[in-house]
Amino acid sequence: MAKTVLIIEDDHTQRVILEAFLRTSMNLDSYMAENGRKGLEILATKPSISLVISDIQMPVMDGIEALKEIKKAYPAIPVIMVSAAQDLDQAVTAIKLGAADYINKPYDKSRMTVTIQNVMKMQTMGQEIERLQHDKDNRFTFTDMIGHDDGLKNVIQLAKKAAMVDLPTLINGETGTGKELFAKAIHGESKQSGAPFIAVNCGAIPADLVESTLFGHEKGAFTGATQSAIGKFREAEGGTIFLDEVGDLPLEAQVKLLRVLQEREVEPVGASRSVKINVRIVTATHRNLEEDVHQGLFREDLYYRLNVLQMKIPSLKSRPQDIPSLIDYFMRNIAITANIPEKTIEPKTLSVLQKRKWPGNVRELENSVYRACVLSNNSELQINDFPLQKQFTKDVDENTNHKELHTEHAPYETIAEMEIAMIKDALSRHDGNMTKAAQHLGLAKSTLYRKVREHKNT
Template identity: 45%
Template sequence: MAKTILIVDDDPTQRRLLQAVVEKQNFIAAHADSGEAALDALGNGGNIDIILLDLVMPGMGGMKALAEMKARAPHVPVIVLTGQGGIDTVVKAMQAGAADFFVKPVSPERLTVSLRNVMKVGELQGEVVRLRKTASGALCFGDMIADAPAMRQVVRLGERGAKSNIPILVLGDSGVGKELVAQAIHGASARSGKPMITVNCGALPENLVESILFGHEKGAFTGAIDKHMGKFREANGGTLFLDEVGDLPQDIQVKLLRALQEGEIDPVGAKRSVKVDVRIISATNRDLAEDVATGKFREDLFYRLNVFPIDVPPLQDRMEDLPELVRHFIGRFNAQEGMHITGVTAQTMSLLKGFNWPGNVRQLENAVFRAVILCEGTELEAQDFPHISGVTRDIEADDDEELALVVEPVAAQPDGPASDRDGPVHITNTAGHIRALEAIERDLIEFAIGAYAGHMSEIARRLGIGRSTLYRKVREHDLDAKASKTG
């Protein structure tokens, strides 16, 4: 997890000195005694994050090595080192793309600051690239973390589906990355230069669904002051992403079917139909076949949407990707929050690997976000993941109710008999007395909001109460339901 710094110097004493500084900052040090060896290390997929390069070396020499490095791995920052009097070379090196430079002897403090700055710039650049790609519709499968075998299949299918205009249905539990897959399909398709318009079908006000999707003419109904394009026409030439498609009301399902079959829509109040050229990607975390069986979802529409289903597996089935996802999210929140977290401790990583992540990648993303904010050192620790480890930092303890500290890691199972290792929700206080029901309820709901990443329907179902009851309790307890649902 920690970043790897490649130290390139022909002088073994110098390498050892730099190694000591690097390791003290919790980075991993790798060595090369020549430019050639450094390029080998870089080429072997050794996951080098930053290079410290001596400019004066026998053989290929630092300048030549630098040029090669920038050609082969332009995203890996190179910090150059030189002896007194080598300033001219330093100028050339900076022009050739070096990120920073030092004149030997190197002071450990200055080197540490430089490493951190270089890393921060890298993370900010990564974040800028990601945001720009998301905004312009150029996000593609290479931007997803999907090395686990279960995910490779998703990428294979997605890339194949992207090549044609076939309707795609992205299936999977909440938080698995359905929207990201949809964006990648759009980005990999010939339509990537055109807009991708997202509609959250579950969040449309019932009386406006039709107008939002298909548009309306001026004066079509009371309040229709202006003509409105509608999402279909906004997406013309591009992709329309129908998120939570299972939530569409029945009468709209009929109209959507017609749009798909005929390639034309009827804006509200319009005299004529309008031709549209959109590629439909839809997504749902519901069992649509089941909804068809119970009559909630139209069978004919289901077959239209479900031509090319892609199942995104739960995080639990692709834990091989977890370390990389954690690293990715740390980088993102470092950039966003101006933090310098280098990774997670080995113990914490095994804790994260042992958890079952019912809220999937989104829950992991939220957990890392919270951890980055809570973290007091350079690496994330168990207590930075209180919902998962059951370990809290002192600052978290209640004033009037000192909670007992549960140190044992718990892998919470959503179902099954109550465990005696009940995790972060405590029924007794430190004095061994039972806590008030209301206080336990509050903690339980708070825990559930974190565990299910703020997905209120899921939380209500798990707690066995109605959604409106849940919302009422959230208000009563003054909890922040949205706090854990980002993105």
């Protein structure tokens, strides 16, 4: 996905030469303006512009005046100033006014290339630092999310309403869709913003430690309790606790959680009295809890307590329009974290990736882009940089799997034996890859890890 540059230059020949250089050598699209005023008009209507390259000596509005206006109205957009005048004072003035760099004409193409790459890298770093700071300060908001103004727009409108009221919120979505990010954004836009945000993966807690992990325990309450612990709910006091994969909680723990919701208090293991809490509760699951209620796997009364406000995050395949922005973000991010030149992506390849189903959703896309950026020797990613997994026909594949399981291992005397066989089969098919095995079985990865632990001695 090519980035867009605004060229402000009164010399037509210089504009055309620079536009051609940016397009052919750096895969950058361009808008062109003959003076500062025209440049400001273009900026006002083209939000995709991420960099301005401006001459200084121009009619109507010169580069210095344009620079002042740009930094006032669009402080996040970097501006590179170019000039034929060998004027040190002019250069100093431009830098003081906020120019990212100053280049003398005639400029060397390699110098221009390095300058643009450095400026864009610094821009990306600044954006990422700001996002991470929001996250660190527990002030992450929906505008920090990619797709907030497109594929996620409808669900975010609902989530913003949820943030305004202190009611239990249930987030439903496939694995890898970003349920925790949504929970953080709800917290960041609520009155609890800035207070603690505590995330707990319920599927990753051993069954015998769920109660003490969530509600705390007293010293000596059980073997190994060498010191007291306040528990996750009290860690989140005044803020938000996010219970991810709440559908994986054992039934015994569901009873305790129901009491917390009803009484707004927790009773640490081994304690003689309960402790009042002031915590917002946001939960998430990839499971169909309503179906789990019918099957006796999830308490009906707890389901209705948690499901006061419910929202479903769309899968990545249902919002392909967000894929270019996500890929662009991942490419910029990996350039910083891995300290490699920033990549671009071939339009034809981008089109193919937009049509893919992405069963692992955003997480799978992110991993694929990171791998391609690190391993590719090309500055522009192409389709052969993405060794995409074949899309099997699910009905045929799943029917074959079940037939093989039943003919090889049947009859099973217990459900547990069948579960063990299916897990072993999935791990074998995917060479021990837990993520792919979990997707194959339709489980959250945390749930698969828990089941492996439970059956390890079987």
